Amino acid sequence: MLEIKNLTKKFGNLVAIDDISIIVKPGEIFGFLGPNGAGKTTTVKIISGILKPTSGEVFINGVDVVKNPIESKKLISYIPDEPFVYPYLTAREFLRFISEVYNIENCDKKIDELLDFFSLTKYADLLLSSYSHGMKQKLLIAGVVLRNPKLMLFDEPTVGLDPLSVKKFKGLIKKLTESGTSIFMCTHILEMAEKICDRVAVIDKGKIISTGKIEEIIGNNRSLEDVFLEITS
């Protein structure tokens, strides 16, 4: 589903990502772990087409992100680490706007269902400027599900969510992967990565230093946290 080949991104003299390669299979939940400033957000931004790579290639379902940005963006949906949304739109208007931009037909019922699922129905016609961080985050997740993409990119998706919403989120992505959607998720919450990710990669200073299934990485009698601290220290 996602193939990253020798990806490098430089900002002036700073090498943010240094020759990384990753493959994410259909229906797989892939955790992308790393300390602050390791290059996680930059990687997700390149996959989503927000940033251009310095070198290397990214393919989504065989579509080159750099050469065919519009086609590749039709296959993905992205949620950034900070949920910025248009403050003068309501939640319902925002989801309608997303549906028009992504050309999703007959979505009124689905929008209502999603608003209900994320307990936003009561606030659906209020301006987003009155929303809390967690409410905006839930709205963005609803927007992602509405699009029904092949690949979902999350950058710290559960920051700001209440425990019930986190539980709902975990259940939702499990369900989505069953229908073949792949998840690429940057997270600091190692416990969540340990519980829901099929495979993880650990990135530090722009380089991937470990990749594989959780059990392969942590071995016996150790937690992902122990291993993470050990390899990134």
Added chain:
Amino acid sequence: MFLIIKYRLKGLINRIVNLKGWRRTKTLIFSFFSIFLLVFLYLSFLRVLNYLKGVELIGDLLVWKLSSMVFVISFSMIIVSSLIISMTTLFYSSDLRFLFSMPLREDKIFGDKTVSTVFYSSWSLIVIIIPYIFALIKVNSLGYSFFISFLVLVIPYAFLAAIIGIVFSITIMYFFPSSKTRDVIWVISSISFAFVYISIRFSKPEKFLRPDMLGVIANYLSYLQAPTAPYLPSWWFTKALISFANSNYLSFMHNFLLLYSVSIITFLSVLIVSRKVYLVAFSGSQTSPLKIYKYKKPFIFKFFNKDKNLKQILSFFYKEGITIRRDVRYYSQLILIIALSMVYIFSIKSLPLDNYEARNFISFLNIIVVGFVMSAISLRFVFTSISSEGKNWWVIKSAPVNIKNFLFSKLIFYYIPVYIFSIILVSVSNYYLEADIFMSRISVFLISVMSFVICLFAISFGSIFPDFNIENIHQIESSYGGFIFMAVSTFYCALTAIIFSYPVRNYFFCLYNPNYSFERNLLYISIMLFVLISFIPPLFLFSRAIKSLENFDC
């Protein structure tokens, strides 16, 4: 307070030191354009001042009268800027929550934000006044110590103007914490301000500038010698400069001390008051209206359901419309623009033009002036419309959106009101000027094309020089991108005037010399040239803008 300012300055120095590559080149280009424009302004001011100075007996009086009027106008413009900017700097800056969470007294934060507001609302006007001061120095053969005295005096002058806007904003926020009431009060205040402005203009103050309107010469002379708005700090500022120029240092010191003592007392007073009111006002500003906005599918969407591109363009169109309709800050600016336009038309109507040629000549010049007005309006609304996407830009950038569609929707969205506005301005002006059919046709044709091209320039330069991390839209207007847009747009208007000056001159020449016939070829060549400069460079620029925005890393 000074600690915050100190770290602000450090941040600014770090930004300058770290300018490298394309950013450094862009800054150099901007600096070059700025110097070029300032030299141009200096030469224009010099010409005007030289002319006034040359008037027998009253030359000196005229020069200082004009100066006092320039300083009064600048003073009022700083007040207007501060009214608009202070709302953002005092209540919506991104660092405010962080600052309020720190063990800092409210007056220290308020002091820091006051300094920011004074700076942002006055710096561009002060930069424009500087060439005027140099022209004044040249015309009156003053030494450069005059410039130093200007620099010393301009600080309290700008401060006292900006503090009016700051006090107004904090008063509204303190007394009207409910967002709905606050919005209504904000709009009513803007209308009141516009009303006062229109009333002053409609009282025809220019009649005092025409000796024939006053009974005797003595009245005219006493008007020239009288203070311009004696109770405003702008007059103390003018008086101090006049005194310095005449080596009357006692009077200079008197006005200097007046400016500084009033500034210091005002500043300390607002700081003391801010301890009681700033936090309350800030808390009020953090609330959002809980009004219900029921979604209605735009009627027009039903007709374009099949065409994906058109549907996308319409969705951007719809989003832009909703945002502007619900952001009350746009209203005050629109009200001020309407007030300025009414004053502009009134000024045209009041022009003492007795003959046919003069009226038609003014009608021709009016096209260019309206072009400049359109450029200024486009700078505020169209140029900034790209950067005003702000941190929400990721929504567009990560979506399967053709950037061409996105920019095209912005272009059409803003072109329609700009076009209607410019046509009204030109048509009403032509009506009052009693312009003939030839001039009316030319002006309607030119302004229709020019308003489109100016919007195209604004969208293109806005895309080439975007800043999605901006918190105050005025920073975008006064950025190098905004400056280059204004320079290019002004150049385009001037070029249009040059191209059409030939057929227009020929037309009037033939009108008064029946032996000559109007050279139609001259008109056709002008139209061709105009169409060429109006479409080839701007469309090339637009295609560059699409590429630039597509490749923009955010």
